[in-house]
Amino acid sequence: MSTKVAVVTGSNKGIGLAIVRALCKEFQGDVYITARDVGRGQEAVKSLNSEELKPMFHQLDINDLNSITAAAAFFKDKYGGVDVLVNNAGIAFKVADTTPFDVQAEVTLKTNIFATRDMLTHFMPIIKAGGRVVNVSSVVGSRTLNKCSAALQQRFRSEDITEEELMGLMQQFVDLTKKNQHKQGGWPEAAYGVSKTGLTTLSMILARRLSRERPNDGILLNACCPGWVRTDMAGDKAPKSPDEGAITPVYLALLPPGATEPHGKFVSEKEVQPW
Numbered sequence: 001m002s003t004k005v006a007v008v009t010g011s012n013k014g015i016g017l018a019i020v021r022a023l024c025k026e027f028q029g030d031v032y033i034t035a036r037d038v039g040r041g042q043e044a045v046k047s048l049n050s051e052e053l054k055p056m057f058h059q060l061d062i063n064d065l066n067s068i069t070a071a072a073a074f075f076k077d078k079y080g081g082v083d084v085l086v087n088n089a090g091i092a093f094k095v096a097d098t099t100p101f102d103v104q105a106e107v108t109l110k111t112n113i114f115a116t117r118d119m120l121t122h123f124m125p126i127i128k129a130g131g132r133v134v135n136v137s138s139v140v141g142s143r144t145l146n147k148c149s150a151a152l153q154q155r156f157r158s159e160d161i162t163e164e165e166l167m168g169l170m171q172q173f174v175d176l177t178k179k180n181q182h183k184q185g186g187w188p189e190a191a192y193g194v195s196k197t198g199l200t201t202l203s204m205i206l207a208r209r210l211s212r213e214r215p216n217d218g219i220l221l222n223a224c225c226p227g228w229v230r231t232d233m234a235g236d237k238a239p240k241s242p243d244e245g246a247i248t249p250v251y252l253a254l255l256p257p258g259a260t261e262p263h264g265k266f267v268s269e270k271e272v273q274p275w
């Protein structure tokens with residue numbers, strides 16, 4: 001049988017690195033740290049080597065389409081596809097950051113939703129039967145959903161929203177912030193939150209598509225929240241360590257063979273959450 005492989009985006013530090021640490025211990029196969037910066041990625045490999053763990057490394061900048069397609073081709077060629085994909089890479093402006101809101105909106109959505117969508121576009125076709133896909137979203141996305149207009153909430157919760165409609169809505173938010181009209185458009189003042197509302201919705205759309213188009217492949221795809229975790233993004237006051245933050249994403253990445261659920265859900269503390 002060919003070697004299995006797990007790939008974690010943005011895993012040179014924080015929750016991503018902790019996910020790789022746990023997968024090195026629990027996943028039967030090769031586990032890849034990926035990072036946009038080769039030096040930071042190799043340092044992360046060394047840090048796990050000092051714990052007697054042996055992750056592998058591949059460069060992957062999710063904002064660079066060439067980097068995404070090169071990585072997808074590498075995993076297809078070397079492993080015949082990917083068994084576990086964790087889309088963890090993400091960014092957030094600090095609360096105190098004075099960058100204009102429209103710029104925050106554009107930059108945050110570029111990585112957290114548009115680039116993650118590019119990852120999924122190029123990696124979903126190479127996810128192997130029995131594969132697991134985990135999108136690291138946030139409970140902030142659920143709270144932000146509840147702050148959207150009733151009309152937007154209805155679309156994000158509907159079973160018939162398409163990927164194209166969702167991406168159109170995400171772009172509409174970015175465009176409206178440039179005219180300072182996002183509030184009239186039914187959007188809250190929350191760039192990170194909207195990006196994660198989008199990522200959770202995208203996860204639900206893609207899970208429904210998997211069920212339709214690959215019903216016999218047993219692939220499970222979910223979004224999750226790691227909790228509030230001490231990382232460069234969230235700061236040192238958060239209650240959870242990165243290893244604790246990795247627990248729910250790793251649980252979803254390692255759902256046992258033959259499991260049929262959760263699928264297309266938003267999961268936190270290993271429990272399916274309302275949407």
Ligand SMILES: NC(=O)c1ccc[n+]([C@@H]2O[C@H](COP(=O)([O-])OP(=O)(O)OC[C@H]3O[C@@H](n4cnc5c(N)ncnc54)[C@H](OP(=O)(O)O)[C@@H]3O)[C@@H](O)[C@H]2O)c1
Pocket residue numbers: 009010011012013014015016035036037040060061062063088089090091092111115136137138139225226227228229230231232233234238
């Ligand atoms: N920490 C929390 O409390 C919390 C709560 C809910 C959800 N989350 C989510 O959990 C995920 C991980 O966050 P974290 O707290 O571990 O943050 P972090 O410590 O800031 O780590 C973010 C990781 O993403 C990488 N990254 C950013 N842009 C990238 C790109 N274009 N291509 C590839 N990698 C990229 C970063 O790489 P560089 O080192 O090169 O910047 C870094 O490795 C994020 O999706 C975040 O939204 C976090």
